[in-house]
Every structure is written in C-alpha cells, then in structure tokens.
Amino acid sequence: MMPCDSNMTSIVQRIARQALLTFRSPPRIGEEASKSFLENHSKLKSLMTEVRAADLHLVPRRASDSPPAVPVPPPVTYMHICETDQFSMGVFLLKSGASIPLHDHPGMHGMLKVMYGKVRISCFDRLQRSPQAAQPGALRRSVLRSTAEYTEDSDPCVLSPDRDNLHQIDAVDGPTAFMDILAPPYDPDDGRDCHYYRLLTDAEEGEHTEQREQKEKEVWLMEISQPPEFWCGGEPYPGxxxxL
Structure with a gap:
C-alpha cells in the first residue's frame, strides 16, 4: 500500500490535525501566546483560508429550496465533523434571514470560515470581568470591536478568550454556511456554557450611559435566556x- 502523503489527504483532515496541534496547549485568559502557538495558529488560519464548500461536499442552497419535512424547520442546523477534548469542528447552516444571536465563548478560541453565501458578524468584548455568576438580566459593560461581512473569499473570522469573544452572526442575502472550530469545546460542567446577550439601545442604557466614559462603540449588553426564535437542528455531514 502506498503511503498517504499530504497531497492525498483531504484538507478537512489536515485542518483537524492542525487544530489538534494548535490547541493542545493554548494560552489562557490573560496569558501571552507562545511562539509555538502563534506559528501553529497561523498555519491553521492558512488552511482555513483555503477550504471551500466542495471540499466538504456541500452544495450551496437557495432561499427557494424546500425545507425539511418537519412542522417548523429550525433556522439554523449543524453538521458535526469531529470533536476532541481540545477542539470541536463542524458546519453551521443558516436559512435566509436567520441569525445566531449574540453569544459568548468563555475561555475559548475560535475560527470561522464561510463556505458559501454571506454573513455579517458583529464582534464584542467585555470591558471588565464580573466576579458574579452569570444570570439573565445582568449587565455587562462591553465594546463593539467590529462589524463586517464575510464570504467564501474572505479570511477566517478569529476569536480568542480576550478578543472578539462575543459575536452575533446574521445571514445576508440568502442562505449561508460556515465551518467552525472552537477550542476547547463548550462544556457546562467545566465552566464553558453558552450565554446569550441583547445589545441595549441608548434609551435603555439610561443612567448607565451617564456613568461610563463617552467612548465611541462602548455599549452595555444584557444577559438573556436563549431567544425562543433561535434553535439549532442537526444534519449529517456529507464530507x-x-x-484523529
């Protein structure tokens, strides 16, 4: 049997192996990243830049495609590719007009690459760590770091425990799909549960607006329960x- 070289190995396999190398010992919150981590992270980002829908055997969907034979199809579905203690990898598919609400990634790194369609991603950071347990209604002083649109030709969107850790993802102009890596995976038992937030309007901020410095893009986020209009179904991964 001939040995399997890098040219014969799928890019999805190579991404998974690189993710395993990259996130076996990632920097924690507040820690400076090692040279080894930065080099591996750069290699992973390069591989994620290359991957396309065809590599995952994904066929771009249209807004007119018939929904699955269920009473109310979910606005978002997920294709599981693989998961280890170090990272999870899969594909999110959003229907036309669907959104993944503003949410966080506690102590996690992440990388997102659009496979087809277009998404708008708004990235936020908390400005202070709260010693209190998370609970609906709690206010979080935060900053809007960026809002940008991504397509299959865009570089990956990257998050870390300290930077761009909260984001909202909206499908723009039709259905869309993106490949997603999170490291380590969500695990409520290990303090990595997903929390949802709502951006307060200027009127809602009220007295809080007067108590903070008037810096552009500084905002207040209110923790909320998972919005009832958002839920995620599952689909088989065809790639x-x-x-590992």
Missing part, C-alpha cells in the same frame, strides 16, 4: 471522514 470526507476525519480521524
């Missing part, structure tokens, strides 16, 4: 098998 190349990944083994």
């Amino acid at each position: 190349p098998e990944v083994s």
